[in-house]
Amino acid sequence: MNIGELAKRTGLTPSRIRFYESAGLLQTVARRPNGYRTFSPEAMLALELITTAQQVGFSLDEIRVLLPATGDDWNHDALLAALRRKVGEIESLEARLAHSKAQLMGLMRDVESRPGDADNMSDARRVLSRVLSKLD
Template sequence: MKIGEIAKAAGVTTSRIRFYEKRGIIAPAERGPNGYRDYPEELVALLRFIEHAQGLGFTLREIASVEVRSGPHPISCAEAIRLLSAKRDAVDALIAEARQRKRRIEALIGELQASQAGTAG
């Protein structure tokens, strides 16, 4: 498949595909006699996987570290569960940190408001 066909089928831009290729996220395409890139149809599932994973907060480095297989499911269910569980735990830690930061901010606001009220009278 040509790059435009792959991009349309996967819902990504051609520049995104070239970027992934340059970064080693996807294998370089074969070149036909005319010099055009010729991509395997299985790449559609991989590109969708990459986009979905990024939408869930995975970095390209994390995505590139996953052993990808061919077919409609680029990784095994067991590997997906392991990765998703680790990402969930990381998100939980970020949420806890954000809540703690919010409490500190609210406390500081309260202190400043009390200080301001004490000097305004």
């Protein structure tokens, strides 16, 4: 199939497909005598895998390492290890985000409970003092 047909089937732009090819994520494609690329049906699967992997946080370098040289040459152990590593990264990010959210919620409570007669400078000092004490 040509690049236009592959683009329609995958929802990707031809320029994105060319980019993935030049980045080494798609197997080298055959060219017709007129210079047009001819993609195999496996290219659709590879593009779907690349797109999905990017959506869940894999970098192009990580994807390049995981993709098989041929359509059926998967390194099961390496793939499983990479997936586990990515889940660990996501869990770590979730923990950091939960901590940041808790700090922000605490700051919001501090600002909301500000005495009506306090000036802005004393309020800022009080909030900053609370933030700094939580960092220790």
